[in-house]
Amino acid sequence: MEGIDFRGKRVLVVGAHPDDNDFGAGATVAKAAGQGAEVIYLIATAGQRGSSDENMTAERLSAMRRKEQGDAANVLGVREVHFLDYVDGELVPDIRLKEQIVKFIRRYRPDFVFTMDPSFFYYKNYGMVNHSDHRAIGEATLDACYPLARDLMSFPDHAREGLNPHKVKDLLLHSFVPENANFYVDVTDTFETKIKALSLHKSQVGDMQRVEKRMRDRAEVSGRLARCRYAESFVRLQLPD
Numbered sequence: 001m002e003g004i005d006f007r008g009k010r011v012l013v014v015g016a017h018p019d020d021n022d023f024g025a026g027a028t029v030a031k032a033a034g035q036g037a038e039v040i041y042l043i044a045t046a047g048q049r050g051s052s053d054e055n056m057t058a059e060r061l062s063a064m065r066r067k068e069q070g071d072a073a074n075v076l077g078v079r080e081v082h083f084l085d086y087v088d089g090e091l092v093p094d095i096r097l098k099e100q101i102v103k104f105i106r107r108y109r110p111d112f113v114f115t116m117d118p119s120f121f122y123y124k125n126y127g128m129v130n131h132s133d134h135r136a137i138g139e140a141t142l143d144a145c146y147p148l149a150r151d152l153m154s155f156p157d158h159a160r161e162g163l164n165p166h167k168v169k170d171l172l173l174h175s176f177v178p179e180n181a182n183f184y185v186d187v188t189d190t191f192e193t194k195i196k197a198l199s200l201h202k203s204q205v206g207d208m209q210r211v212e213k214r215m216r217d218r219a220e221v222s223g224r225l226a227r228c229r230y231a232e233s234f235v236r237l238q239l240p241d
């Protein structure tokens with residue numbers, strides 16, 4: 001298996017909801033942070049619709065989920081967590097969202113960007129539709145990386161804020177479909193940290209034993225493809241200069 005070296009690197013991880021980054025790439029995040037990478041989370045919504053409890057309000061859930069994400073990020077070694085102000089379930093990959101992501105890319109100048117694979121629409125084997133917010137954040141992030149953040153003529157006003165073009169050269173896209181992947185990260189050493197982080201998303205995980213089993217099974221499937229015990233799978237795009 002091809003290795004990946006996060007030492008001295010900066011990683012921007014972009015998701016739609018609190019918990020997306022942790023479910024999709026949490027063990028790789030912990031591995032990168034453990035190697036000394038500076039990991040920054042950018043999350044588009046506070047996941048304020050992620051509850052079927054009739055007594056829950058969007059405001060309360062939003063506050064809970066931000067706190068849960070902060071706690072989980074701490075466990076994984078994430079340096080900073082930032083939220084945008086979008087509403088759960090209503091995310092679209094429009095130019096406003098793309099510009100906000102471009103600003104983060106230009107400010108933090110990441111070596112790696114992780115996000116959700118926007119080409120993952122549905123999974124016929126499991127009768128599953130991928131949430132529209134997941135597709136939207138993936139598409140907006142890809143467009144932000146290429147061509148918007150690197151292009152001098154895109155959002156020229158940013159220069160006044162000291163935000164200059166930046167080329168993201170390495171993109172890791174996660175989905176729930178390990179067979180689509182072309183890159184696997186050996187996360188045998190950080191998989192348990194991921195489970196701990198996921199358990200902190202209390203408003204979402206419900207039956208943690210079931211979640212843990214599902215994640216363990218999935219990491220083992222990826223691990224078999226990667227010839228290690230546990231792996232996380234990605235589509236890796238290494239963009240040319």
Ligand SMILES: [Zn+2]
Nearest residue numbers: 016017020131
């Ligand atoms: Zn989500």
